[in-house]
Amino acid sequence: MKTRIAVLPGDGIGPEIIREAVKVLKAVESKFSHNFEFSEALVGAIAIEETGNPFPDETYHLCKSSDAILFGAIGDPKYDNNPKAGVRPEQGLLAMRKKLGLYANIRPVTTFPSLLDKSPLKKHLIEGVDFVMIRELTGGIYFGELRGRTEDGTKAYDTNVYSKEEISRVTKLAFEYALKRKKKLTAVDKANVLATSRLWRETIQDMEKDYPEVEVEYMFVDNAAMQIITWPKRFDVIVTENMFGDILSDESSVITGSLGMLPSASVGLQTSVFEPIHGSYPQAAGKNIANPLATILSAAMMLDSLGLMKEAQAVRAAVDASLAEQVVTEDIATGKAYKTSEVGDWIAGYIAKNSF
Numbered sequence: 001m002k003t004r005i006a007v008l009p010g011d012g013i014g015p016e017i018i019r020e021a022v023k024v025l026k027a028v029e030s031k032f033s034h035n036f037e038f039s040e041a042l043v044g045a046i047a048i049e050e051t052g053n054p055f056p057d058e059t060y061h062l063c064k065s066s067d068a069i070l071f072g073a074i075g076d077p078k079y080d081n082n083p084k085a086g087v088r089p090e091q092g093l094l095a096m097r098k099k100l101g102l103y104a105n106i107r108p109v110t111t112f113p114s115l116l117d118k119s120p121l122k123k124h125l126i127e128g129v130d131f132v133m134i135r136e137l138t139g140g141i142y143f144g145e146l147r148g149r150t151e152d153g154t155k156a157y158d159t160n161v162y163s164k165e166e167i168s169r170v171t172k173l174a175f176e177y178a179l180k181r182k183k184k185l186t187a188v189d190k191a192n193v194l195a196t197s198r199l200w201r202e203t204i205q206d207m208e209k210d211y212p213e214v215e216v217e218y219m220f221v222d223n224a225a226m227q228i229i230t231w232p233k234r235f236d237v238i239v240t241e242n243m244f245g246d247i248l249s250d251e252s253s254v255i256t257g258s259l260g261m262l263p264s265a266s267v268g269l270q271t272s273v274f275e276p277i278h279g280s281y282p283q284a285a286g287k288n289i290a291n292p293l294a295t296i297l298s299a300a301m302m303l304d305s306l307g308l309m310k311e312a313q314a315v316r317a318a319v320d321a322s323l324a325e326q327v328v329t330e331d332i333a334t335g336k337a338y339k340t341s342e343v344g345d346w347i348a349g350y351i352a353k354n355s356f
């Protein structure tokens with residue numbers, strides 16, 4: 001059976017890290033005798049340059065007709081430094097999420113034994129950290145239609161809008177994750193100030209009775225930001241709205257020691273997208289130094305979602321081995337730093353040579 005994988009490298013380091021993830025997937029394909037078909041498409045700044053649209057229809061159609069989507073990163077300083085730009089690369093990512101109905105972004109946060117000293121946090125605080133951040137991805141302030149500036153240009157506004165339906169579908173997924181894990185759900189909001197947060201809290205409170213085994217706690221986002229750093233082991237599953245999840249997931253990544261380690265899956269109504277949580281890291285683009293592990297681990301999440309658990313485990317085992325052997329890029333190296341492509345070669349080679 002053929003598995004169709006849409007490959008969207010995007011901008012900055014996107015093409016380099018995606019190349020390594022595809023290399024690893026090809027190693028899996030031959031090791032386990034699968035038939036993967038990879039098709040590339042444009043998204044982000046590069047898509048704007050070539051088509052004028054950060055998420056062209058052609059890309060959308062490829063995504064829709066694929067079994068899974070592997071995505072790199074988007075963003076370009078050219079647009080970041082120009083607040084007046086009419087079209088922005090990030091709109092491509094937001095459009096992809098919206099059009100594919102990807103309402104939940106799943107970001108597992110775990111530590112890696114060989115990286116404990118790389119974290120800015122103390123070892124005893126982070127050893128054994130294992131939680132999942134579930135971020136609502138197609139609603140909230142990133143999508144509020146009422147946005148803009150007053151006529152004189154001196155005031156700007158965005159609106160944060162959530163419906164009960166949007167809240168309950170992502171929370172249902174979070175409850176299901178909690179059931180499979182330590183059965184603890186932390187709902188993060190700002191219900192002491194925001195009307196949307198009060199709707200989140202009310203909706204989740206109503207759902208509690210359907211999941212009597214799950215212990216639910218409610219936490220204000222400012223407190224959560226503090227507790228993720230001071231006591232990360234207390235968390236099992238966190239569910240939160242779009243912007244809070246965006247910020248807290250970057251914060252969570254420092255626990256691991258590098259933003260280059262955390263994978264994610266975005267799931268919803270159509271084909272799922274697998275992407276590293278980090279961005280396009282333009283300063284490193286083209287230098288072959290970016291850490292490809294978050295993307296390779298995102299490919300492992302993709303294999304899981306395709307029902308290929310043994311294959312996903314093989315990828316994770318190969319990543320663990322590369323960490324243990326210190327075949328890693330400069331962000332996490334203590335000794336020699338390897339190039340992006342060397343790390344990918346090593347991991348693909350490990351899969352080819354070992355049995356799982």
Ligand code: IPM
Nearest residue numbers: 074075090093094246277279
């Ligand atoms: C992420 C990114 C994106 C987001 C940006 C690039 C729009 O930061 O996936 O977290 O905020 O969702």
Ligand code: MG
Nearest residue numbers: 246247250277
């Ligand atoms: Mg982000």
